[in-house]
Amino acid sequence: MPAALLEKDEVLERLMRTFRDDGYDGASLAQLSERTGLGKSSLYHHFPGGKAEMAEQVLAHLDRTLEGLFAEVASRKGAAAQRDALLAGVQAFYENGKRACLLERLAASVDRERFGRPLKNAFAAMQGAFERVSLTAGATAAQARASAEDAVVNIEGALVVAAGTGDVRVFERTIERLRDRL
Amino acid sequence: MPAALLEKDEVLERLMRTFRDDGYDGASLAQLSERTGLGKSSLYHHFPGGKAEMAEQVLAHLDRTLEGLFAEVASRKGAAAQRDALLAGVQAFYENGKRACLLERLAASVDRERFGRPLKNAFAAMQGAFERVSLTAGATAAQARASAEDAVVNIEGALVVAAGTGDVRVFERTIERLRDRL
DNA sequence: GTCTATAATAGGATAGAC
DNA sequence: GTCTATCCTATTATAGAC
Secondary structure, three states: OOOOOOOHHHHHHHHHHHHHHHOOOOOOHHHHHHHHOOOHHHHHHHOOOHHHHHHHHHHHHHHHHHHHHHHHHHOOOOHHHHHHHHHHHHHHHOHHHOOOOHHHHHHOOOOHHHHHHHHHHHHHHHHHHHHHHHHHOOOOHHHHHHHHHHHHHHHHHHHHHHHHHOOOHHHHHHHHHHHHHO | OOOOOOOHHHHHHHHHHHHHHHOOOOOOHHHHHHHHOOOHHHHHHHOOOHHHHHHHHHHHHHHHHHHHHHHHHHOOOOHHHHHHHHHHHHHHHOHHHOOOOHHHHHHOOOOHHHHHHHHHHHHHHHHHHHHHHHHHOOOOHHHHHHHHHHHHHHHHHHHHHHHHHOOOHHHHHHHHHHHHHO
16 A cells, blocks of 8 residues: 655645646646646545545645744734735745736636635635734724735736736835835 | 628627636637627637637737727826726726636636737736826826836736625725825 | 546537538 | 538546556
8 A cells, every 4th residue: 555645735735836827727637637746536536526626625725824824924023024024925925926826716717606715715814914914013903904905906916917918027016015005 | 691690899899708707718619609699610710710819809809999998098188087087997897896807817828828919018008008197197207107007906906806705895995096096 | 545547528620501 | 601510639537456
């Protein structure tokens, strides 16, 4: 009985990269198989629900990853340090604008209904992290909510424009704008 | 010899809606056929290059549509009137956040290379419209460029977040934020 | 837990009649 | 310019051996 070739988390990471790069509808099982190094049957062993379940588990994995980042951010002393850690984390996660957002890709998919709830939660978690930074900086609840929404909107938009124009500098400039605004 | 069932522009409009709703990869020929009311063979008569050519022609059609809007905006007297006309046009075009952006959907597709140049141009055209409004308002060239980029990023991001959370109010709030900033 | 092989279906695309 | 019928390939998914 051979052990698993890859840790489950590593499989989820590779699936996530595939979905991010080619989109949910664009990623085929053949591709998902190739990128993970697992045969199709092995994938179905881990994800009986097929592609949709892969995406769901990837989304849950993303939640856990972000939770880790957000906890790390919250442990910093001072609003400026938290803000910088959060922006740096976001920048690293999206590889400075070269990668698309998984949430966007799933929200655009034909199976979007299936991801509705977890997507909503993921966006809320992201906004929540920015909100807490603003509150630490002394903003009112309403101000914090507004500036957090602004941050998430700007990050998603910058990723779209960077991909559409093939120019990642938009992403860099947007992160800088957010640093000034927060 | 029967006349065309629909004007070409109406066909392009319906194709655009299909690509916007279901994405480039998500939209099948069966769907494109059903939504236009044209059989697959008829579609291939008009678009010998298949789905990719449909998207290309839809993109060109979108360019013409936006050009019309932008010209109309430029004819207004005063920066505030131009700003309001542009934002109202954007809001109407995306049906107040209910519709996704075709540019985003094509930039995310597996055939994205094929749309690279026209996509870049479309984003530039959109940014250009906002830039001209800023210049009319008396901004410097650098300020106008920055605020126009900010506007496009915010519009795209708001559409993504609205779709991802199922809440179009994000889009409304973003448009209002832009009105204040411009 | 992984593989090879295969089934079943949907997708894109074409042929040829009208 | 449009249709019906068809083709071919890719895609999702499963069966069964190891």
